[in-house]
Amino acid sequence: MKSAKTKYVILGLLSESALSGYEIKRIIDIRFHFFWNESYGQIYPELKSLTKSGLIQSMPCEGAVQGKVKHALTESGRSVLMEWLAEPVEKESVRFELLLKMYFSKELEAGIMIRHLTDFSDSHRRQLDILEQFQRELAIIGDPAGNHKDILQVISFGEKVYRAYLDWSAEAVAYLKGREKT
Amino acid sequence: MKSAKTKYVILGLLSESALSGYEIKRIIDIRFHFFWNESYGQIYPELKSLTKSGLIQSMPCEGAVQGKVKHALTESGRSVLMEWLAEPVEKESVRFELLLKMYFSKELEAGIMIRHLTDFSDSHRRQLDILEQFQRELAIIGDPAGNHKDILQVISFGEKVYRAYLDWSAEAVAYLKGREKT
DNA sequence: GGGACCATGTAAATAGTTACATGATTAA
DNA sequence: TTAATCATGTAACTATTTACATGGTCCC
Structure with a gap:
């Protein structure tokens, strides 16, 4: 398990549009259902760490309803994503x-x-x-x-x-x- | 992840013949390659714990070459295996x-x-x-x-x-x- | 006012990998 | 004699799940 992929899934999703942690989870559950999964316990801490390392930027949502936060990809985030996309794919993991x-x-x-x-x-x-x-x-x-x-x-x-x-x-x-x- | 399956893979393999930890690993790597995997770090500790709980019996290999140990299923091991076989299958996990x-x-x-x-x-x-x-x-x-x-x-x-x-x-x-x- | 869903998060436990140590045996 | 493979095992690390806490909003 050379590296966790949670980081890149988040980066990838944010490359299309700014999203909240909750939205990220929903997209993975629905759209990626047949080949990927992540839990909140991975997503929220990872969002924090990505913000700290400057790969994403997080700002409270405009409507500012509640604690809702939108996360957006930064330039360095985008380049980290592109680097990962070009790297060889690790073997899939499958358990039946x-x-x-x-x-x-x-x-x-x-x-x-x-x-x-x-x-x-x-x-x-x-x-x-x-x-x-x-x-x-x-x-x-x-x-x-x-x-x-x-x-x-x-x-x-x-x-x-x-x-x-x-x-x-x-x-x-x-x-x-x-x-x-x- | 209600329960680790390592236990049952071992029990299942031992239901056919007595095996050493090393042999168990090899069979999984070769025969189960396309749908399962286990590492030594899971197998050896699990063998110990299965022995302690009486589901398998472990004896030094006859040829007694070196520290080689064969593990065999006990009656209670077999019944635990049969119970698990009858239980509903948990959703497969797949990551591409x-x-x-x-x-x-x-x-x-x-x-x-x-x-x-x-x-x-x-x-x-x-x-x-x-x-x-x-x-x-x-x-x-x-x-x-x-x-x-x-x-x-x-x-x-x-x-x-x-x-x-x-x-x-x-x-x-x-x-x-x-x-x-x- | 209650239920469904939106929303964020954490702590503890469990699962799993990796890297290492150790040494025997086999075959070239 | 050296390399491959057989063989057992552990410690540290990493990944992942689960269960929980908290509170808002929307609609009936």
Whole structure:
């Protein structure tokens, strides 16, 4: 874990527009759902440290409703972001408890494993629907910043991978049903 | 992170045969490479704690070469494993730095992003080859324990997902090459 | 006035990696 | 004899989650 990425996710999001910590969290939860996650416990301390090192600038929100703070990227923040973008990508990290269970399931009742698989399948079917809806929305609204295509490319990854999940889980269920009968 | 899974991976592997810590690590690195990982810093302390709580039994290796220790599952270990197998699966965790970079790459030179994508593609192509080779090996050797089919089912997941990665990265490279030319 | 959601934050615990120390065995 | 690999382990560090505290706003 050479370096935490929280820093760069924040920098990246702020490169498009000034945001509050809460908004950053929401965007990650919704838009990055299928390939990233961060918790408040990482975001807020990181925002503080980025402000201290001058990579972002933080000012109370204009409407000044409550303690709400907007954070904006500084020039040095932008150059740190660009440097990171150019660096080689570290290997993705992936952990599927489901596959562990599948691997060890020899003595497990097939019905239980089938249940795990259908839960998996259902939840990814829902995620796929959300992705497709987001895709349609992007197509409808205009593209003033001209970055829809990059975003669509990222969504396309989610679609392809989720379809692979669904394809696999159908296959695995079929296999287990066969095993069950014998 | 309700509970660490290291415990169950170990229990699962020991349910098939007695193993040393080193062997456990190797199996995870090789066979589970595409969906799991553990470090020695997790494995050895966990082996100690599992021994203390009686879920596994540890005895010096027969050949008694050096400090080598074999660990075997106990009856209570087996029942803890079976309980865990039946419990609902927690959501997988997945983190793709590549997609983060893709998402923020609007102002990045296309060539750099293409390089990231080809690195990604190359490494997963190699992984896919390894998976396919392992699959062929399983087909050749016999299946005394009768668990090859479950293992093949898990490998099939890796294949489908890796193919989706390769498919996507080709598409993404094509898109970026188009963007580059304009 | 209550529930949903907006909003910021921290402390403690847990999880996980990395770097190191140590030494045996095997094969070139 | 040297390099690779087998083998066990720990300490320090880093990353991440979880649970909590606090209070505002919006709408029914």
